[in-house]
Amino acid sequence: MIQIPLAVYLLFLAPLTALAFGFFILRPWKPEWTHIPILISCVVVTISTAFLAAFVYSGHGLDGTLFRWMMAGDWSIVFGVRVDGIGVAVLSMVSLVGALIHFYAAGYMKGDPGFSRFFLFFHLFYLAMIGLLVSNNYVQFYLFWELVGACSYFLIAHWLHKPTARRAALQAFMTNRVGDFGLMLAVLLILARYHNTRFAMLYTIAPGMAPELLALSGFLFFWAAAAKSAQFPLYFWLPDAMEGPTPVSALMHAATMVTAGIFLLVRSWPLIGSVPGLPNFIAAVGAATAIGAALLACTQKDLKRILAYSTVSHLGLMAFALGLGQVAAALFHLVVHGFFKAALFLCAGNVAHGSGKPTVSVDEAGGLKRSLPLTYACFAIAAMSLAGVWPLAGFYSKDAILDAACERGPWAMAAGLAIAMGGALYISRMLFLTFFGPRAEQKPGEHVHEAPLIMILPVALIVVGAFSVGWLGRHFTHLLLSGWPETVPLPVLPELSAKVSGMGLAAMGCGVAISYVLTMRLPSFDWDWRRRHPGLEAAFACDLGWRKVVAWFAAVVVRGADRIGRVFDHEVLDAAIEKSADACQKLSQTGSSLATGSLSDSLWWLMTGAAALLAWAGLR
Amino acid sequence: MNPLVWSASATLFLFGLAALILRRELLAMFLGLELMVLAAVLALGETAARLGDSEGFVAVLLILAIAAAEAVVGLTLILRVHWSGRPPETEALRELKG
Amino acid sequence: MAAWIIPLAALAAAVFAALMIFQRTLYGAAICFLAVILQAAALLFGCGAKLLALLLVLIYAGAMAVLIVVSIQTAQRPGTPIWSRSGLPRSLVLAGFLIPLAEAAALLLGLGAPQSAAGAGDLMLGRMLFGPYAIASEAVALLILFAALAVI
Structure with a gap:
């Protein structure tokens, strides 16, 4: 029996207690206090996570069963925990950033009519992600994976009165279902073959698994991750999911939702990595996603949509790194990205809050650095981190990926540099457009005011992370190594090389320079090209046509479903049912006309029957 | 000897059946019914006596007793029909008409 | 030897069964039925x-015949003829009662003395009734x- 530390129990018990207390006691009586137990729970979870990180860092690992969940015949599914390097590395970021976003949300959502509902779902979202990160088998993982999807649905649709919010939530949920189906198939495949889905067991037998099963399940895992982590064929739900409140976007993009897909790939890497060709495929898809999304991010006008495409781009970068075999670099970038992306989203939320609107486009911004100085400072640091300015965190993680790309070959190097340049371009464009100016076309609000302390302090703390997490690279590798299965060697974070760093910095500088020219030197460029080339703008608005393809595909599916549901159901199933009812009625009418109720008629029938029986007996 | 009893039994049975079918008054039909039971008892009793089989006698006895009970119930039902004010013919009983 | 009794x-x-079918009145039918029972x-x-x-005589000719007659009387409708002279000649009624009497006398006097070990049969009957049955x-x-x- 493995000794399970109290911190592991606290990871589940604290949120569950807070949710139960909030739902059963505070929601009916004091809905505006719902956040208090939840914030306490966040603190407890963060402290427990810190303890677990220290536990793993000091060389311990944990893979134990909490209880037997269900049993069927000779196999069973257990509810367990796996505390190892990769789990704890992501868990630390998720719990810390998530907790800070909770505090921010307490300020941002104050006075909202759905405050209590929002916080309960928000915390359930957080709990689902934590459960996902410490699962030790695929079935449990799948449960939390679905819980994450369901919570995201409720949170994106938080403002139910907005039809766009409902539509976006439905789109996100449906797209995720498409991916979830892949994960479910993969889990069922493994379950049917091995009667067990424990990661520890699968890692040891992965080299000996049947190649076709391995390839199929590996591909299905990537399919699921592509939906959850917004990779190319299925990325489109993420920018639309901006309809939710800003803290939801921040939590979803930084900590809880989209990282789940990358985490799934990392968890399954011993399986996926041994499929020939699949890593290259993942790298190609990731690079295409990253470059395309970076390009689209440069053309967006809504602040949150810019950030959403930026997230798609960075997820593509993580998938690219994974495809190159750089598990550690991908995870490191995931953690760093969590910090700076959360900070950027919360700053965008502050801008919206200060302007008194749910969302702000660049038309309504400009010159905000005077009225929102603290937000400006935070945003600038986080943006520099994203762009990869030395010595901020983003530089280190991007550099590790670039290093791997350069080793791989010219194509990979070109893709990496393009991604780096695109990232710098769109984020500095956003920075310049929002906080400098204003330009002739921009109309910032009259009384834009700085956010209250509870919305500034969490952002500032996250920005500290976005600034400094990069320096922990060596310790990060150490943390990862203590829990990684030995069968597949883990590539450690590469050492900095002057050549690669120089190239990365040059690409970044190039991007920043371009955006500086296009936004500051030519202040109305962003509006000019739209006016001059409306066709180009339309192309960018539908993501270079991909949205049209998706809409067409969805329409085909819907029409097919309609045909099955309405036409087939109406004319075949219903008709059969009605016909059979008619036949029954006819039969019963005929039968009832035989039952005259006359005693002598009955006697005649009786006699006929008796005679028939006698004749039969006589003939035999 | 035996064929004589058998043919008597068969004749009684057929006449009972004829009475049951041809007559319209409930009481007359009831008499036909009893006649059929009697025919069956006669045949069974004769066979049991010829074979000296006690079980046959037991069966006949039980049939007799049941027939008595049945007669009691049947006659009571007929009287009920009479008291309910309906004509004593079978045409009065048509509640089972579909 | 009374070989004539059974024929x-x-x-x-x-004959009485046939008469019973065609009796117009219930009383006639009942009398025919009684005669058939006795035969x-x-x-x-x-x-x-x-x-x-x-x-048979006890249950049918005694108890049940009485019941039937009582039922007929109870269920009688005013205005229906109780007795139709044309239905059943008095001579036949007489015969219906006399023939059984003659047969009973002949049988009781031992003319037709059946040969079976009736005593043993009755014993067995009792045993069966209160044993397996x-x-x-x-x-x-x-x-x-x-x-x-x-x-x-």
Whole structure:
């Protein structure tokens, strides 16, 4: 029996207690206090996570069963925990950033009519992600994976009165279902073959698994991750999911939702990595996603949509790194990205809050650095981190990926540099457009005011992370190594090389320079090209046509479903049912006309029957 | 000897059946019914006596007793029909008409 | 040796059964039925089933005939003829009662003396009734009780 530390129990018990207390006691009586137990729970979870990180860092690992969940015949599914390097590395970021976003949300959502509902779902979202990160088998993982999807649905649709919010939530949920189906198939495949889905067991037998099963399940895992982590064929739900409140976007993009897909790939890497060709495929898809999304991010006008495409781009970068075999670099970038992306989203939320609107486009911004100085400072640091300015965190993680790309070959190097340049371009464009100016076309609000302390302090703390997490690279590798299965060697974070760093910095500088020219030197460029080339703008608005393809595909599916549901159901199933009812009625009418109720008629029938029986007996 | 009893039994049975079918008054039909039971008892009793089989006698006895009970119930039902004010013919009983 | 008894009884039973069908009045039918019962009892007696014959007379000719007659009287509608002279000649009624009497006398005097070991048969009957068939007997007794209750 493995000794399970109290911190592991606290990871589940604290949120569950807070949710139960909030739902059963505070929601009916004091809905505006719902956040208090939840914030306490966040603190407890963060402290427990810190303890677990220290536990793993000091060389311990944990893979134990909490209880037997269900049993069927000779196999069973257990509810367990796996505390190892990769789990704890992501868990630390998720719990810390998530907790800070909770505090921010307490300020941002104050006075909202759905405050209590929002916080309960928000915390359930957080709990689902934590459960996902410490699962030790695929079935449990799948449960939390679905819980994450369901919570995201409720949170994106938080403002139910907005039809766009409902539509976006439905789109996100449906797209995720498409991916979830892949994960479910993969889990069922493994379950049917091995009667067990424990990661520890699968890692040891992965080299000996049947190649076709391995390839199929590996591909299905990537399919699921592509939906959850917004990779190319299925990325489109993420920018639309901006309809939710800003803290939801921040939590979803930084900590809880989209990282789940990358985490799934990392968890399954011993399986996926041994499929020939699949890593290259993942790298190609990731690079295409990253470059395309970076390009689209440069053309967006809504602040949150810019950030959403930026997230798609960075997820593509993580998938690219994974495809190159750089598990550690991908995870490191995931953690760093969590910090700076959360900070950027919360700053965008502050801008919206200060302007008194749910969302702000660049038309309504400009010159905000005077009225929102603290937000400006935070945003600038986080943006520099994203762009990869030395010595901020983003530089280190991007550099590790670039290093791997350069080793791989010219194509990979070109893709990496393009991604780096695109990232710098769109984020500095956003920075310049929002906080400098204003330009002739921009109309910032009259009384834009700085956010209250509870919305500034969490952002500032996250920005500290976005600034400094990069320096922990060596310790990060150490943390990862203590829990990684030995069968597949883990590539450690590469050492900095002057050549690669120089190239990365040059690409970044190039991007920043371009955006500086296009936004500051030519202040109305962003509006000019739209006016001059409306066709180009339309192309960018539908993501270079991909949205049209998706809409067409969805329409085909819907029409097919309609045909099955309405036409087939109406004319075949219903008709059969009605016909059979008619036949029954006819039969019963005929039968009832035989039952005259006359005693002598009955006697005649009786006699006929008796005679028939006698004749039969006589003939035999 | 035996064929004589058998043919008597068969004749009684057929006449009972004829009475049951041809007559319209409930009481007359009831008499036909009893006649059929009697025919069956006669045949069974004769066979049991010829074979000296006690079980046959037991069966006949039980049939007799049941027939008595049945007669009691049947006659009571007929009287009920009479008291309910309906004509004593079978045409009065048509509640089972579909 | 009264070999004539069984053919006579069989013939009489058939005749009275046929008469019963065509009786217009219920009383006539009841009398014919009674005659048939008596002839059937005679037939059984002639075959050696003395106990059965006696029981038949007791239950059918005694209890049930009385019940039937009472029912006919109760269910009588005013205006229907009680007795139709054309239906059943008095001579036939007389015959219906005289023939059984003659047969009974002949049988009791031992003219037709059946040869079976009736005593042993009756003993066996008792043993069977209260041995293997005890439950059936009880059930039938209960049935009669319930029938009586139902009437009430």
